[in-house]
Amino acid sequence: MTTKTVFTTGEAAKICKVSQQTIIRCFDNGSLKGFRVPGSRFRRIPRDQLYAFMKENGIPTDALESGKRKVLIVDDDEELVELMVDVFARDGRFDIKSANNGFDAGMQVREFRPDLVILDIMLPDINGREVCQRVRSDNTLESVKIICISGMIEQDKVADIRAAGADDFMHKPFGVDKLLERGCEMLDMDKLATGT
Numbered sequence: 001m002t003t004k005t006v007f008t009t010g011e012a013a014k015i016c017k018v019s020q021q022t023i024i025r026c027f028d029n030g031s032l033k034g035f036r037v038p039g040s041r042f043r044r045i046p047r048d049q050l051y052a053f054m055k056e057n058g059i060p061t062d063a064l065e066s067g068k069r070k071v072l073i074v075d076d077d078e079e080l081v082e083l084m085v086d087v088f089a090r091d092g093r094f095d096i097k098s099a100n101n102g103f104d105a106g107m108q109v110r111e112f113r114p115d116l117v118i119l120d121i122m123l124p125d126i127n128g129r130e131v132c133q134r135v136r137s138d139n140t141l142e143s144v145k146i147i148c149i150s151g152m153i154e155q156d157k158v159a160d161i162r163a164a165g166a167d168d169f170m171h172k173p174f175g176v177d178k179l180l181e182r183g184c185e186m187l188d189m190d191k192l193a194t195g196t
Contacts, residue, residue: 006045017143072099072118073097075123093189136164
């Protein structure tokens with residue numbers, strides 16, 4: 001995998017976890033160095049400039065260093081976890097961790113700071129809804145996307161789960177490729193051109 005050396009303002013915004021407007025403003029006022037694409041108004045930011053900008057502003061640079069998006073998979077069904085880990089790992093653009101109960105999930109969210117959480121609603125200790133609410137009550141985690149999964153939930157409960165903070169919901173059983181696709185959509189990532 002090649003590490004990107006030049007970023008668009010949108011990509012820089014995602015890496016820094018700020019709005020694109022903020023990046024454009026910093027670019028235009030000179031605090032974030034970059035260049036314009038000749039003959040267009042597109043702004044581009046070289047990697048080293050983005051790195052310097054992040055260091056200067058106290059923004060964690062791990063997102064830039066690995067360039068990978070972090071996914072936390074939470075489910076007590078080990079076989080399913082393996083399947084999900086496998087499909088995200090094959091994509092090659094993710095750092096993946098997993099947890100098999102709500103308590104571990106809560107710890108991992110704070111330490112690992114994932115971009116995406118795939119969360120089973122029916123966990124052995126606390127239910128996934130509660131995990132959602134905990135993530136949503138921490139404003140440093142507001143950019144985290146949550147996809148809840150379950151095989152036991154009636155349609156009318158789905159609204160509850162969304163109200164608790166889930167961005168999306170998928171019924172089990174589902175195709176893990178579908179899940180990957182949905183995850184990529186949520187993180188605004190291009191679908192990988194798989195050699196089909």
